[in-house]
Amino acid sequence: MDYGAITIDTSIFDEKGLGLESGILKTLEQFNGRPSHLVLSEIVVREVHSHLRKKAADAREQVLKALRESKKHLSVSEDEVTLAREALVPELDDGEVAKQRLKAFVAATGAEIIPAAGKVDLGQIIGRYFQSEPPFAASGNKKNEFPDAIALLSLESWAKEHGCKILAVAKDADWKRFADESEYIDLLEDLAEAISKFQPPSDAIEFCSEISKTLPQGHPDELLDLLHMYLSEAVGEMDLYPEANSQFFYEPDFVEVSLEDFDFVTDKAGNALLQPVQGQDGLLIIEAKINITATASTTFSLSVRDSIDKDYVTIGDASASETIEFESEVLLTFEGDFSQGEHEVELTGFELLSYPKEVDFGEIEPDWWSEEQRV
Known part of the structure; x- marks a missing residue:
């Protein structure tokens, strides 16, 4: 069964510094319009949005702190600080900044968002939880693994519908446990290696x-x-x-x-x-x-x-x-x-x-x- 899509876990977005507009994440734009394309779980998209929002908040605070310090230590006038603030700090709130970045990334890569609703059987998730089946571990705080379960089961459901396999990229033990037993999802930890699997001879x-x-x-x-x-x-x-x-x-x-x-x-x-x-x-x-x-x-x-x-x-x-x-x-x-x-x-x-x-x-x-x- 050929790979019909590639997908990425939140752990990979974090590993790449959430650099959606540069580096290796930008090379995912090559999948736009291709039969084997990028699919993303709705859960991953929501998690990435949350992480982007935090990054925006941190960056905003650092800029504002630097501007406050510049008045004190660099003898910068209040008017100059105001101009700099208007140029560097967007009026949009952090959530909207994150939303726009994510929206642009999805558009550029042509990513298909796989919703949880209609793809995941709640009874199946509950059964896996109590029977400690992947991605749920036999011990530890299994409640934290529910987002992974929803993401993986929705992706697997999509693969079954399309009669293909998905190559997932993640550095997450829960994803690995699930992929080891799934007929529809394979897993690699290295994004570059995963992308290389889709390169035609040339x-x-x-x-x-x-x-x-x-x-x-x-x-x-x-x-x-x-x-x-x-x-x-x-x-x-x-x-x-x-x-x-x-x-x-x-x-x-x-x-x-x-x-x-x-x-x-x-x-x-x-x-x-x-x-x-x-x-x-x-x-x-x-x-x-x-x-x-x-x-x-x-x-x-x-x-x-x-x-x-x-x-x-x-x-x-x-x-x-x-x-x-x-x-x-x-x-x-x-x-x-x-x-x-x-x-x-x-x-x-x-x-x-x-x-x-x-x-x-x-x-x-x-x-x-x-x-x-x-x-």
């Missing part, structure tokens, strides 16, 4: 297969040089929160990050793990997994509390540097005549999809301490 896909063999060996040189340039820029723009330990109070500065080295994550055969998420004449979008080594540097301002006037007194700075290593996914966009080989193909887009959110600089102390020790 010169672009063949190009992807070829460079997966040569990139770990350092070829083609021009492509690797271009990747190094793009990756250096992206790593330099990473926003890392600095963590540290100290006997003093500290205030960190901005963290600067510079690329030291990178290599491709490979399979057992030594080929780079490249997943074609969109391959057609003239265009190829690939998700690649890479190992990155970088150096993170910052300066901490250290202070102690004066026991007499209860104020904080600066005692100096602490310079800190740390080597960080992490695995990341990147999205690569190629364009050109793939039938003519690598010389007629150009890397036209690069996006760093994942990276750490913080870096631990360990124990820090004033720079002048080490200078005294040298004396």
Whole structure:
């Protein structure tokens, strides 16, 4: 039985940072109008809307806080703050902002929303609940699993009606338990891998297969040089929160990050793990997994509390540097005549999809301490 559709759980939307307008979630637009298309459970849509609304609320609060701080610390006038607020903070409430983003995503991807009403037998859900059948676990707080049960049973009902299988993408134990026993739903945890299952054979896909063999060996040189340039820029723009330990109070500065080295994550055969998420004449979008080594540097301002006037007194700075290593996914966009080989193909887009959110600089102390020790 062929896959008639692909579906995504809320866990994947969250993993991709709810970036509906960019990254790999945007590549789902290729399913618009195709026989094997994107279907979404009404339950997942409602959950994603809730998460988008929270993101909007958090972003709104951060912007308003920054504007309040700008008046205090940057000598920005009230008129300037008002102009900035009008430009950056929408009048729409957070729920409406989330609704519009989700509506645009559904329209762009052509997603079909599978309703719960008329698709799910309440008696079937109750029976699964009391018999601890998937997606309900034998123990734990099974009440939290009702949304998953409704979503999965409605999707399975749709698949039965259409005589096809659905490829689900989720990082959720409940979904996995259900898929393991379902004849109509298979499950993968990696979105790029799932999308690759729907890519028809083409010169672009063949190009992807070829460079997966040569990139770990350092070829083609021009492509690797271009990747190094793009990756250096992206790593330099990473926003890392600095963590540290100290006997003093500290205030960190901005963290600067510079690329030291990178290599491709490979399979057992030594080929780079490249997943074609969109391959057609003239265009190829690939998700690649890479190992990155970088150096993170910052300066901490250290202070102690004066026991007499209860104020904080600066005692100096602490310079800190740390080597960080992490695995990341990147999205690569190629364009050109793939039938003519690598010389007629150009890397036209690069996006760093994942990276750490913080870096631990360990124990820090004033720079002048080490200078005294040298004396």
